[in-house]
Amino acid sequence: MRLRTMCCVLLLAGFAVLAQEPVKPAEPPKPVQVPGTFVEMNQPAGFEKATSFTGFMNRALNASIMVTVLPEPYSKTIANYTKEKLEARNETLFNAGPATFGAAPGQLLVATMKANNASYAKIYGIFGENGQSVVVTVTVAEASAKEPGVWDTLIGTVRSARISPDVFLGKPYAVKFAAPIAFPRRLDDGVMATNVEKPIDLTKLLYFFIAKRVNPVKVEDPEAFGRELLEKMPQVKGVQVTGVKKVQLNGLPGCELTGVASYSTTGKPCLVYLTILPAELTRYFILQGIAPVEREPGSGIEGDDAAIFKTFSTLAGTFRRKSS
Structure with a gap:
């Protein structure tokens, strides 16, 4: 009788253990x-x-x-x-x-x-x-x-x-990269992106750059300031501005400039794009694009010059400010 009772107790205990929900492993800490x-x-x-x-x-x-x-x-x-x-x-x-x-x-x-x-x-x-x-x-x-x-x-x-895989982590801004400019990388002073995963020669690629910078004085005239920056852009020389348009991105009024130039290294012709967005005090946002005029077959760059400028402008249009 005692043996039968003990067996019943053990059997019931076994059922009780089986009835319990399995213990979930502790979730690893989130970075x-x-x-x-x-x-x-x-x-x-x-x-x-x-x-x-x-x-x-x-x-x-x-x-x-x-x-x-x-x-x-x-x-x-x-x-x-x-x-x-x-x-x-x-x-x-x-x-x-x-x-x-x-x-x-x-x-x-x-x-x-x-x-x-x-x-x-x-x-x-x-x-x-x-x-x-x-x-x-x-x-x-x-x-x-x-x-x-x-x-x-x-x-x-x-x-x-x-x-972090988020190239904009710690930056006060972001854009939404998408094809063809879908391969971003973090730089010390901003974020750049190209149309290939491992860029070697930027003079043959679509190149886009975004940063927030400080000017000695407040930027009052974004067009004049943008023209000045284009003249000083180290990647290109002989800039000729062919288009100017007022823009407003994420609540910030600014200026979009487009034009043609030559690469400083090769002398070959290129397209230049620049949007300047004056921010608080003497700070400003810069969104810059460069592309070759002579596109090699298989470069992954499609469309005419107008299409290239539209690609840069559309990407700049996704600009937003953030707190960190």
């Missing part, structure tokens, strides 16, 4: 934008946005995660993190090896440092893309690094860093 940058990474629990540097901090752990974006190629940046260079900064390299950050290859380094009679552990994640580099630096008190789970969390945080 957040590091304020003011185009870098995304996990923000560990207990860390808050720093106020004196770009990144996050945890006062209880005496730990910081600092993100630095440098306008230089990865090869130049990583050269500053050799054993000898770290020793010159009073740091001892403990370990280093290749790592991947999003789609960008890089290096993961671990070092130690002593400062103000205290010992610290440091983690570096260094990677880059398109002539720009990112350095993620974790500094944590040695005692805190030994607490359960802290070190693994910090390593995972550094490994989660990546360059």
